[in-house]
Amino acid sequence: MQDASVPATITIELPAALQPLAGNAMALPATGATVAEALADLGGSHPLLLSRILTRGGQLRPHVNLFINERDVRSADGLATVVRPGDTLLVVPSVAGG
Amino acid sequence: MSLEIRLEHIKRDIPLVSPTEALARCRTGAVLIDVREAEEIALGTPEAARALGRGYLEMRIGDEVPDTGQPVLLLCAATTRSLLAAADLRQLGYRNVAVVEGGFNRWKNEGLPYILPEAADADARQRYARQIILPELGPAGQALLGKARVVLVGAGGLGSPAALYLAAAGVGTLGLIDHDRVERSNLHRQVVHRDDRVGMDKTESARLTLEALNPTVRIRRHTLRLDAGNVEAVLADYDLVVDGSDNFATRYLVSDACQRLGLPNVYGAVQGFEGQVSVFPAGGQPCYRCLFAEPPPPELAPSCSEAGVLGVVPGIIGLLQALEVIKLITGIGEPLIGRLLLFDARRSSLRQVLLHADPECRYCAPGREFPGYADDPHFCHS
Numbered sequence: 001m002q003d004a005s006v007p008a009t010i011t012i013e014l015p016a017a018l019q020p021l022a023g024n025a026m027a028l029p030a031t032g033a034t035v036a037e038a039l040a041d042l043g044g045s046h047p048l049l050l051s052r053i054l055t056r057g058g059q060l061r062p063h064v065n066l067f068i069n070e071r072d073v074r075s076a077d078g079l080a081t082v083v084r085p086g087d088t089l090l091v092v093p094s095v096a097g098g
Numbered sequence: 099m100s101l102e103i104r105l106e107h108i109k110r111d112i113p114l115v116s117p118t119e120a121l122a123r124c125r126t127g128a129v130l131i132d133v134r135e136a137e138e139i140a141l142g143t144p145e146a147a148r149a150l151g152r153g154y155l156e157m158r159i160g161d162e163v164p165d166t167g168q169p170v171l172l173l174c175a176a177t178t179r180s181l182l183a184a185a186d187l188r189q190l191g192y193r194n195v196a197v198v199e200g201g202f203n204r205w206k207n208e209g210l211p212y213i214l215p216e217a218a219d220a221d222a223r224q225r226y227a228r229q230i231i232l233p234e235l236g237p238a239g240q241a242l243l244g245k246a247r248v249v250l251v252g253a254g255g256l257g258s259p260a261a262l263y264l265a266a267a268g269v270g271t272l273g274l275i276d277h278d279r280v281e282r283s284n285l286h287r288q289v290v291h292r293d294d295r296v297g298m299d300k301t302e303s304a305r306l307t308l309e310a311l312n313p314t315v316r317i318r319r320h321t322l323r324l325d326a327g328n329v330e331a332v333l334a335d336y337d338l339v340v341d342g343s344d345n346f347a348t349r350y351l352v353s354d355a356c357q358r359l360g361l362p363n364v365y366g367a368v369q370g371f372e373g374q375v376s377v378f379p380a381g382g383q384p385c386y387r388c389l390f391a392e393p394p395p396p397e398l399a400p401s402c403s404e405a406g407v408l409g410v411v412p413g414i415i416g417l418l419q420a421l422e423v424i425k426l427i428t429g430i431g432e433p434l435i436g437r438l439l440l441f442d443a444r445r446s447s448l449r450q451v452l453l454h455a456d457p458e459c460r461y462c463a464p465g466r467e468f469p470g471y472a473d474d475p476h477f478c479h480s
């Protein structure tokens with residue numbers, strides 16, 4: 001964890017449902033040392049988008065999952081999970097259609 | 099006398115022959131008798147074997163083999179039951195009795211020819227020929243499909259392709275749960291239905307299509323909306339659940355009932371150009387609630403009836419569900435347990451992420467008592 005405080009630029013990949021809140025981008029870059037910091041960076045430019053991922057209290061919404069390089073952040077350190085340059089943060093919300 | 103000692107005594111009198119030798123003797127006039135139970139024989143038996151269960155052996159052997167000098171070979175799963183049966187035949191006067199050493203297990207392991215018995219009539223042999231010749235499936239896998247009871251929650255966009263391919267593959271019993279009737283706006287994706295069935299119950303429309311495709315499959319209709327009061331009674335008759343529902347309330351209900359009943363839940367969901375697939379294991383972790391602890395608040399959930407979807411997308415996801423069902427039934431490959439497949443039609447990408455088994459999950463964490471069915475509101479008033 002020696003690089004825990006080093007900000008990294010990562011790619012946040014968005015599901016189609018959230019892309020309209022990101023100027024229809026499929027992915028956005030964000031910078032931070034942890035998932036929380038990268039999301040805060042994202043929220044600086046796209047506050048409405050962030051509100052679909054985190055609650056007002058800053059917790060991950062229970063119907064949303066975040067995966068860093070295919071691993072669920074809940075099985076790591078949650079929003080405190082350290083990110084590294086080039087990481088991909090995948091946002092996966094619950095969908096119900098059939 | 100203990101069983102072990104008795105078997106040792108019998109072995110002094112009854113010769114053991116290898117499966118290969120037994121096959122050769124069959125070709126020169128020996129009678130091969132399979133003394134296993136019917137459900138064992140259903141998974142395969144040597145082509146030349148006559149099925150004669152242990153229980154009726156003494157009563158029926160006279161008709162099958164009138165000449166007590168005729169060479170007789172006995173086969174069970176291993177060797178024990180054949181030896182006991184051989185001793186009985188000896189007492190009845192059969193002088194030329196031998197036992198196939200290692201039984202059908204060894205017969206199969208040595209790659210000797212075997213067939214599906216009577217259940218696999220000529221129809222089945224033709225119908226499933228091209229999949230039975232797959233070594234991974236074979237007659238035993240086909241028999242497992244034939245015995246399987248699979249229930250589809252929803253005969254819609256996901257359930258249609260899943261039902262078509264599961265029926266075609268020979269899944270013995272298919273249950274269909276849907277309370278809706280066919281609408282014209284369903285037909286771009288719900289391909290088990292047809293234009294001339296608009297207005298018909300979806301379960302009936304699907305039954306007609308599936309029985310036309312494969313008349314040997316048993317279709318059971320459940321024309322109802324699942325709720326906490328009926329879900330267990332409906333699902334308990336099945337071995338495996340395919341969640342192709344179109345609303346969160348039903349998804350949580352189905353997940354919780356599968357946990358309670360110890361049924362695997364093959365999950366699929368779509369929205370727009372995207373889809374998700376996973377398998378939540380029977381009585382294990384993770385479950386649907388580990389993945390999505392709660393449904394989204396109504397203001398963030400798109401209305402199901404208004405949400406757009408390209409018909410091909412549930413087609414692909416429903417077929418991935420059917421594939422997982424076949425894998426679970428037959429034991430082929432690696433089931434999609436603990437993994438979530440994510441399909442994006444616009445990128446033509448299929449990627450997987452690893453699921454987290456929530457150690458605090460109220461529904462699937464080990465040692466938890468079933469907390470009851472949540473009174474989830476309906477998000478879709480379809």
Ligand SMILES: [Zn+2]
Pocket residue numbers: 383384385386387388389456459460461462463
């Ligand atoms: Zn769970």
